[in-house]
Amino acid sequence: MMRWKCTTGIALLFLWLTTTTSNASGAFVGINIGTDVSNFPSASAIVSILQAKKITHVRLFDADHQMLTALAHTGIDVMVSVPNDQILRTGQSRSDAADWVNKNVAAFVPATNITSIAVGNEILTALPNAALVLIPVLRFLQAALLAANLNSQVKISTPTSMDLISKPFPPSTAQFNSTWNQIMSQYLQFLKSTGSVFMLNAQPYYGYTKGRGVFPLEYALFRSVNPNTQNVDPNTDHVYSNMFDAMVDAAYYSMQALNFSGIPVVVTETGWPWLGASNEPDANVDNALAYNTNLMRHVLNNSGTPSQPSVQVSTYIYELFNEDLRNGPVSEKNWGIVFPNGTTTYSLTFERLPLSNNGESTGPVGMYCVANSSMPVSALKQGLDWACGPGSANCSAIQPGKPCYQSDNIVVVASYAYNDYYHKTQASGGTCNFNNTAMLTSTDPSFGSCIFAGSSGSNSSRVGATAFGPVGPDNFSTTTKCDGRALLHTIALVLLCLV
Template sequence: MVRCLGRVLLMLFLTILPFARGTFVGFNIGTQVSSLPAASDIVLILKNNQISHVRLYDADAHILKALSNSGIDVVVGVTNEEVLGIGQSPSTAASWVNKNVVPYLPSTNITAIAVGSEVLTTIPNAAPILVPAMNNLNKALVASNLNFLVKISSPQSMDIIPRPFPPSTATFNSSLNSTIYQMLQFLKNTNSSFMLNAYPYYGYTQGNGIFPIDYALFRPLTPVKQIVDPNTLSHYKSMFEAMVDAAYYSIDSMNFSGIPITVTETGWPWLGGTTEPDATVENAETFNNNLISRVLNGSGPPSQVNVPMNTYIYELFNEDERPGPVSEKNWGVIFTNGTAVYPLSSTGASLGATNSSGQFCIAKPGSDQDKLQAGLNWACGQGQVNCAAIQSGQPCYTPNTLENHASYAYNDYYQRMHSAGGTCDFQGTAIITTSDPSYGTCAFTGSSNATMNSTLPSIANSPVSPQSGCPASTSTSYLRILSLCATLFGFLTLLRRPF
């Protein structure tokens, strides 16, 4: 029991690390999915991938409850349909907060409320009511003594900035000036972020060839193609950071400063129709991997180099029930069965497994073949290893041997679970090595060269491992310990940085 308590406390400590880090890449979770996984399975995917931040488009009770004690920061959403009522009635705002925020804190780490989605461009007639809605919600938080823990903002599209390039001359749409000024004043007064949806995909595909695709995908540009703001001589290495800077300059044009920008949506579709040739797996993989690397280096755009560009990728799952062109349904990085659409980089602690010990778990040479097969089956099943990398045509399939495939699966399980008590045993068919077993294009989890081949797990029926080191007979006590940890965590959330 003492060992289990130690592991629980260690896991609790690890969940606190992202808050101290200050820079993150999160994911949007849309629910227009015909076969959306159960809330508990969604949280399992997030935790196994060390995803520390998520944004919901509503306040889904099942997901919020499942996120309890997960250590994951959550942005909940007020839907566009709810904005009008909340803006007109303080009591409606109070009821919304009392229903969708208060019951879940502190065990579920709700850090922000996103009021509507691109309200100023999708339903401009609602503009006059948007800031009153934000104020009413904030008053409700104040009444519950939660205003220092939960911030309020409203995600806006790049469409509110008619001419985003060059960034230094960017300004907001003048017809929205009154509302945007009020919003910025609110954000300044409440120490909140400006939420921006910035899509280089649309900037490129709707740009009539003005900018090269390498610029949209964070690829290096040749000297001839360098993108430079003629007024500041700032070099922009990607359209993404130019978009963020355009928003900063637009804020500055209204005489506000010190309001950080959080990018609440960005991404790249991996599949499109016949008229959408740039929506490809290769482009989506390139964009999101380069995005993760760029954001997690901790620096901002040229005008705000010391301010991190915290970002939420759109999105975790493909929303196949969304209307519109083919691309609208294919922005996800993971299929609903838990397998990756394409590998994502494990750069930084937010995504992927780390291996500070330098140890790897591989199949023991000469092991019984039946036991090896059983171990492999367990790892790819109950062990929740994503075994896509060892399937035919994938980077770790060759050599096509049971020992090689078991080594990959054993190691992936071990890298993710050994800090929580998972062992390298598998009925005596596994052994620890300090030699990196990676080869060619096959990068084992925990390798310094690893990509996210195995970080998106297959959804299993049971998240509990028989090798965890915590016997089933201690489950009741284990839950009590988790409850105690939740209380401690509730106190620690008070120390978190603003979202």
């Protein structure tokens, strides 16, 4: 009997190690770090923010040496960029390209884990006069990496705009703008021969707002879509439940139209603005939080797309800070998730998000919908009644004698109900509004034994923690009787198999 338990333990160990390895090699969500920011933080402060948020992948829009130095020995994977204003010079001189690689890549590895070079940003649509040097600069940089023996570690590509695909839906008929077919064919051949990825900037916010009602907001935000209004590709019968997947598949089909396949897509920019002008009502905190939270859950669950279900889509969120120095509308300046002083515009976790016991979203961890204490009591009472009534919030914890009940503090009681409703319904369209009596905060309102939904670490029962069996003295006494040397030997074999 004890031999069986020892074997079972080893089998469970193997399963755990295999699962852990699989998760570690899955898709990731990183962050863009733009620099058009007043009061831009120091490089060390930025790295502290990244580490606090457990961000493991960053995309720099340049190759700032202070940032690259600060990122050394952090384990964070780094994408550096050749800025658009350096493309012409770098693409006209092999020696200039080699000099760029030596100064901005070779000088920092291996201490800084530079994994890719983004050549410009949306060159063919934003800087068409540089189109003729795009292929030369890719080849020159690749030759420099090869000379430095870095070509296996560092891959080169160029972020491409969705504007290059004139009709992205249905995805199966998508094609790149034919004006650029010759350059795109050379570019895709370069990616294929070097084992690089196709970098795509995919912004459903623009797809939704420019569509002027063609697509529902829920479709852009990864929320549940009415089955009667689902978007189906008539040529493939693929059902698209969100715009992000449709954009990625449009890129895959556009590559196929030029007879290229097997090149994975990495989304180098996606996100949602959290603030806009009066004529930009969809740029708000609720939508930004919903989009990025649902995006993370989608990507980190290693979801592929309808046309490429087994190909994971790693993604970089746009962006870490609000770039308030950028030109354009208010929304253009407010995509950041963090202010320069380190406080959050709204809270995101860059780890796999938990699911509830019934498999539904529990809402964003570390974000809470609470009552606005400046609102009249009568308005909060009305919101509370709706949340516990038609809103179907679980209000048992705010009943007399329960841990969250406070007879003389309607703000606390309403906050609990508001927050419970929000966390249950956020993924399917629920908002934190309650007739303008509620607001989002990253400050945990939990107190004592009153634990609010979304509280990290303290409400494991809410997020579907699973117990695999009781753990106690009896369990340990039976499992520790198996041969320790045999177990260590088996562990070593398992690790060797996983290398």
